[in-house]
Amino acid sequence: MNPDQPESFAEVLTAAIQGRGLSLERIRARLDAAGVPVSIATLSYWQSGRSLPTRSRSYHTLVELERILNLEPGHLTQHTHTADGRTRRELFEWQNVMPSRDLATQIIEDLGIDMQGQLTRVTMHDLLEVDADRKESSLEVRVVWRAERQGLHRWAVVNEQDTDTDGEQSIEPLFGCVLGEVVEAPDRKLLVAEMLAPRPMQRGDLFTSEYRLTFGPSNQPSFRMLRAISDPVKALSLAVRFDPSAVPTNVRAGVQPSLEEEEPADTVPVELARNEAQYVWTDARPGVYSLFWDWD
Known part of the structure; x- marks a missing residue:
């Protein structure tokens, strides 16, 4: 020193x-x-x-x-x-992998949500749906959580739509969570939602939550899906289901340290099974995980 x-x-x-x-x-x-x-x-x-x-x-x-x-x-x-x-x-480490981090951080603080030391993601699974027009239609997210503290836990869902859109996105709880306050910034294509656990948790409790994001009409074809994590996750799965009439020529998976980079330096090919593709990382470290695809 x-x-x-x-x-x-x-x-x-x-x-x-x-x-x-x-x-x-x-x-x-x-x-x-x-x-x-x-x-x-x-x-x-x-x-x-x-x-x-x-x-x-x-x-x-x-x-x-x-x-x-x-x-x-x-x-x-x-x-x-x-x-x-x-x-x-x-700047907390989780902010380095957060979409529109300055605005999102301010919204999260205004909502009074503490992002650290409350909950740990054990596993995480994302399923993106791409329609016949090659546009993103929805994203379903399933997370297994571990409570690190006793009490009723809240967390923030932050999503920035990747392509230009004239509409607004929405969020819907599907299982094991309750939707609280939702803040949108349409000019930034940003949505920040407060999610609450269904009941007070004891320290060490495990529970599953699932929600769906529905996207507004897009002006551009989809070409990737991203998932940023700020803490290690035992199993992280990214999956995409394309409309059978619009399947890309190839899909690749990659990892990058932050959202500042446009695309991972190294990618690996992902096999397409009919109209579906998925890639699973075990013991995923903090960073930005992605699937990319190319059209004809």
Whole structure:
């Protein structure tokens, strides 16, 4: 560390945890007992510098952390601000793989949805339907979740339609979830929807949710489907079903680190079974996964 630069929050927290000799699990248990529950994932994010406890409710957590770690009052909270006193807004890793990330992030924050440390995707399956005009018509998404904290969980569905359209997209819960507030930005072809679990969950509970996105009429033929993930997923499946009268000449699968890139550098061929194609990744790491296809 450069002695001329102030210590970061992550460095201060890591040093305090090491000095106290406590595991993250023991810290989590003590915070939970004190009435300020925080997941191990969130503590790990803070310790690694992937995120900062900048939300107002995090202040009480930091005060309790200072007590647990035998620190002077304010020792942690002072490091969540820059030298000019402004709260630091570090870019979370999940934002790097989010469509229209600045606008989507603002909408998610306005909805009060915490994207970190609440739920973990265990498996995920996307099925895209492409009609006879070679246009995207709908996307069905099925996710197996694991609850990382006790309570009624919410999550955000973010979708940016890939092709130009004159219509609006819509979202419909199919199983294991309840639709909350929906915010649309038609000029950005962006939809952000609040989804709620069907019941309060205990930590470690597994449950399945399924929903369908229906797209507005498109002005261009479909040529790809994308799925961005910010955390590891045990099994990630992308599938596309084409109308039997409009089947592409080939389909390819690929992975790229972020949405900034137009197309993966390396792709692998995917076999077409009549009018269907699918590719499954196991132990998928954070990134953007895709299927691409070519027409005549």
